[in-house]
Amino acid sequence: MGLNTIHRTSLPYRILYFFARFFFGLYYRRFIIVGRENIPKDVQIIFASNHQNALMDALSILFGYGKPVVFLARADMFKKQFFARLLYFVKILPVFRPRDGMDSMSQNYETFSRTAKVLKAGLPIGILPEGTHSPIKKLQPLKKGICRIAFLTAETEEFKSEIMIVPMGVDYTHYSRAGTDLLLQYGKPIPVSEYYSLYQENPQKAITQLRDRLSLAIHNLMIDARNEEFYQTYLRLSSMLPQPQAPHPHEARVAAFYQTQSLINKLDEQLPENKEWMEQLSSQTSAYFKKLRLLGLRDRLLQQKPPSLLTLILNTLLSLIAMVVHIPGMLFNYIPYKLPVLLAAKVRDKQFVATLHYGFGLVLFFFWYLIAAIVILLISGSLMSTLLVLVIAALSGIFSFYHYSRIKALVGSYRLWNLKRKNNQLKDLMEERSQIMSALKEKQIIS
Numbered sequence: 288m289g290l291n292t293i294h295r296t297s298l299p300y301r302i303l304y305f306f307a308r309f310f311f312g313l314y315y316r317r318f319i320i321v322g323r324e325n326i327p328k329d330v331q332i333i334f335a336s337n338h339q340n341a342l343m344d345a346l347s348i349l350f351g352y353g354k355p356v357v358f359l360a361r362a363d364m365f366k367k368q369f370f371a372r373l374l375y376f377v378k379i380l381p382v383f384r385p386r387d388g389m390d391s392m393s394q395n396y397e398t399f400s401r402t403a404k405v406l407k408a409g410l411p412i413g414i415l416p417e418g419t420h421s422p423i424k425k426l427q428p429l430k431k432g433i434c435r436i437a438f439l440t441a442e443t444e445e446f447k448s449e450i451m452i453v454p455m456g457v458d459y460t461h462y463s464r465a466g467t468d469l470l471l472q473y474g475k476p477i478p479v480s481e482y483y484s485l486y487q488e489n490p491q492k493a494i495t496q497l498r499d500r501l502s503l504a505i506h507n508l509m510i511d512a513r514n515e516e517f518y519q520t521y522l523r524l525s526s527m528l529p530q531p532q533a534p535h536p537h538e539a540r541v542a543a544f545y546q547t548q549s550l551i552n553k554l555d556e557q558l559p560e561n562k563e564w565m566e567q568l569s570s571q572t573s574a575y576f577k578k579l580r581l582l583g584l585r586d587r588l589l590q591q592k593p594p595s596l597l598t599l600i601l602n603t604l605l606s607l608i609a610m611v612v613h614i615p616g617m618l619f620n621y622i623p624y625k626l627p628v629l630l631a632a633k634v635r636d637k638q639f640v641a642t643l644h645y646g647f648g649l650v651l652f653f654f655w656y657l658i659a660a661i662v663i664l665l666i667s668g669s670l671m672s673t674l675l676v677l678v679i680a681a682l683s684g685i686f687s688f689y690h691y692s693r694i695k696a697l698v699g700s701y702r703l704w705n706l707k708r709k710n711n712q713l714k715d716l717m718e719e720r721s722q723i724m725s726a727l728k729e730k731q732i733i734s
Contacts, residue, residue, distance in 0.1 A: 293357060293375055293378055293380065293401065293405065294357070294401075294404055294405045294408040294410055295408075296355050299376075300355070300376065300377070300378070303377075304355070306649070306653065307346070307350075307649060308350050310645070310648065310649045310652070311346060311350050311645070313685065314465050314466075314644075314645050314648070315465070315466070315467060315468065315469045316466050316467060316468055316689075317468045317469070317536065317537065317540065318347075318350070318351075318469050318471070319468065319469065319470045319471065319537045319540055319541065320351050320471050320472075320473075321470070321471070321472045321473070321541055322472050322473035322474065323351075323473060324473075325453065325473040325474060325475055325476060326352070326453060326473055326476075327451045327453070327476050330448075330449045330450070330451050331406035331407070331411075331440070331448060331449065331450045331451065332406075332411040332412070332450075332451050332452075332453055332476075333406075333411065333412045333413075333414060333433065333436070333437060333450065333451070333452045333453070334348050334352070334356065334411055334412070334413045334414065334452075334453050334455055335414050335415075335416050335433055335452055335453065335454055335455060335501055335505065336348055336413075336415055336454075336455035336456065336457055336505070337415075337417065337426055337455070337456055337457060337505050337508075337509045338415040338417045338418075338419065338420045338421070338427075339420050339421055339424060339457070339459070339462055339638065340420065340457070340459060340462045340463075340638055340641055340642070341420055341636075341638045341639045341641070341642040342639075342642040342645070342646070343459075343462075343469075343641050343642055343645065344415055344420070344457055345358055345413060345415065346645075347457050347469060347471050348413045348455065348471075349413065351455075351471045351473075352411065354410075355378060355410055356378065356410065356411050356412070356413040357378045357379070357380060357402070357405045357410050357411070357412055357413065358378065358379045358380070358412070358413045358414070359379070359380050359381075359382045359398070359402075359412065359413075359414050359432075359436070360374065360379050360380070360381065360382065361381070361382060362381035362382060362383040364379075364381070365381045378410075380398050380401060380402065380405075381398060382398060382432060383398075396439070398436075399435075399436055399439040399440060399443070400443060402436055402440050403440045403443045403444060406440060406450070407444075407448075412436070414432075414433045414436070416429040416430055416432065416433040416498075416501070416505075417429060417430070418430045418432075420638045421638075422637065422638060423512060423515060423518045424458070424509065424510040424511065424512055424518075425511055425512050425513065425515065425518075426502065426505060426506050426509060426511045428502075429498050429501060429502045429505075431494050431495070431498055433452070433498075433501070434493075434494040434497045434498050434501070435494060437450050437452060437479045437497070438479070438482075438486050438490065438493065438494065438497075441479060441480075441483060441486075446480075446483045446487070449478060449479070449480050450478075450479040450480070451476040451477065451478055451479070452476065452477045452479060452497075452501060453473055453474070453476045453477075454473075454474035454475075454476075454477065454501060454504035454505045454508060455471065455472065455473055455474065455505070455508060456470075456471070456472045456474070456505060456507075456508025456509035457469065457470070457471050457472075457509070458470045458472075458509060458510055458544055459641075460540075462638070462641060463637055463638075463640040463641050463644075464641070465641070465644055465645075465648075465688075466688055466689065466692070468540050470540060470541065470544055472508045473508075474504045474505070474507065474508050475504070477497070477500060477501060477504065479497065482496060482497050509548075510544070510547055510548055510551060511548075511551070511552075512551050512555065513555045514554075514555055514558055517554070517558075517565060517569055519573075520565075520568065520569040520572050520573070521550070521551050521554060523572050523573075523576050523586075524550060524554070524568075524572060524723070524727065525546075525547040525550055525551065526586055526587070527586050527590075527720070527723065527724065528543075528546055528547070528550065528733065529590060530543065530587075530590075531543050531546060550727075550732060550733065553730075553731075553732045554732060557730060557732070561730070564726075564730070568723065568726050568727075571719070571722065571723055571726070572723055574719070575716075575719045575720060575723060578716060578719070579716075582702060582706065582716075583698075583699065583702050584699055584702055584703060584706070585699060586720070588699050588700065588703045589703070589716065589717065589720060593703050593704055593706075593707040593713075594700050594703070594704055595704075596704065599697070599700060599701060599704055602697055602700070603697065606690070606693065606694055606697060609686075609690055612683050612686050612687070612690075613683075613686065613687040613690045613691075614687070615680075615683055616680070616682075616683025616684040616685070616686055616687035617684070617687040617691075619659075619680045619683070619684060620652075620655075620680070620681075620684035620687070622651075622655065623648065623651040623652045623655040624648070624684075624688075626647065626651055627643060627644045627645075627646075627647035627648045627651060628644065630643060630647055631643035631644050631647070656677055656680075656681070659676075659677065659680070660673055660677060663676050663677070
């Protein structure tokens with residue numbers, strides 16, 4: 288598949304999509320999608336999302352939609368023919384920027400004509416309009432390119448077709464870690480046709496108005512911390528909020544998102560007139576978390592009733608019994624799991640850690656299990672036995688991954704139990720926590 292056939296979906300692409308989607312579902316503990324009903328039908332669609340986690344953001348758009356999406360990426364990635372062919376195969380088109388040279392900018396018209404062809408063929412376009420990812424949860428100023436693409440595509444169709452831009456927000460509990468939650472939200476679609484008349488009169492004004500409307504829509508679907516100075520304080524304070532109670536973990540995760548979003552928005556509002564108060568709160572929070580770190584504790588443990596010794600012993604026995612599954616699962620899957628971790632450890636841009644974990648993991652696990660299947664089949668001579676062994680190996684590997692987190696939590700519970708025996712130390716820690724929460728309540732940031 289090449290540039291001229293990018294709007295078509297080949298069998299090799301479908302096979303790659305299947306395996307990539309399957310592994311994506313394993314990589315994240317939960318992939319939660321909200322607002323799917325906002326995706327319009329029978330119109331041309333452009334997806335626009337915030338950008339924090341390199342390739343994982345694009346994959347969330349792709350797998351959230353559940354069907355092929357054509358993406359746009361910076362043109363310098365297409366310089367080498369091999370990579371250009373690979374990018375065309377996975378449905379990515381080049382976009383030229385002013386830094387690529389003004390002569391190159393004219394080539395964008397070819398891209399725009401291809402996007403029109405893609406949209407007419409029924410495939411959506413996916414764009415990350417910030418143009419760059421950010422190490423913090425903050426919406427960067429949107430580039431105007433997405434609006435230009437929408438209008439120029441409409442122009443090639445003589446403004447007779449509707450184009451909808453669907454704003455999206457992606458939020459990771461921990462953007463660089465596997466086994467965490469990914470929340471994807473679709474907002475209400477923005478009809479580009481509402482700006483057609485203005486565009487024909489004043490293109491720049493129409494582009495600016497559409498961009499500003501899109502920026503606000505994405506802002507409402509993400510955690511958008513406007514102040515970088517106190518970003519770490521924001522994260523620490525959000526982790527101190529009580530976990531929302533809901534009948535389903537997905538609902539609890541969504542409720543936690545809006546709880547954090549509200550907290551950060553209110554803290555941002557306080558800053559202009561209460562900088563000194565914020566600095567004091569930041570200092571208190573930093574000191575509190577430093578003590579937690581020295582004690583090997585997490586704030587989440589202090590939100591719970593300290594466990595009894597009997598409870599700890601029972602949980603320890605259960606974990607020891609679980610080692611029967613944990614150890615074989617860990618040993619079998621250790622190499623394809625650990626190698627991507629080691630390879631990604633050298634990357635400087637931490638927003639690429641998850642991408643490298645996922646990409647290397649997808650390849651290594653595929654070949655690891657393929658080789659294992661061949662070896663087991665040669666030894667056993669039974670296809671059914673081979674499949675059974677591989678399924679057990681995969682399930683036990685997943686179990687060992689999450690059980691390891693339970694073991695770390697159990698160790699933390701022992702530390703908390705030990706701290707409970709030193710009553711004054713725990714009392715002082717709880718008092719510091721209470722002061723921080725009281726400060727938030729006084730400013731009506733939390734109820």
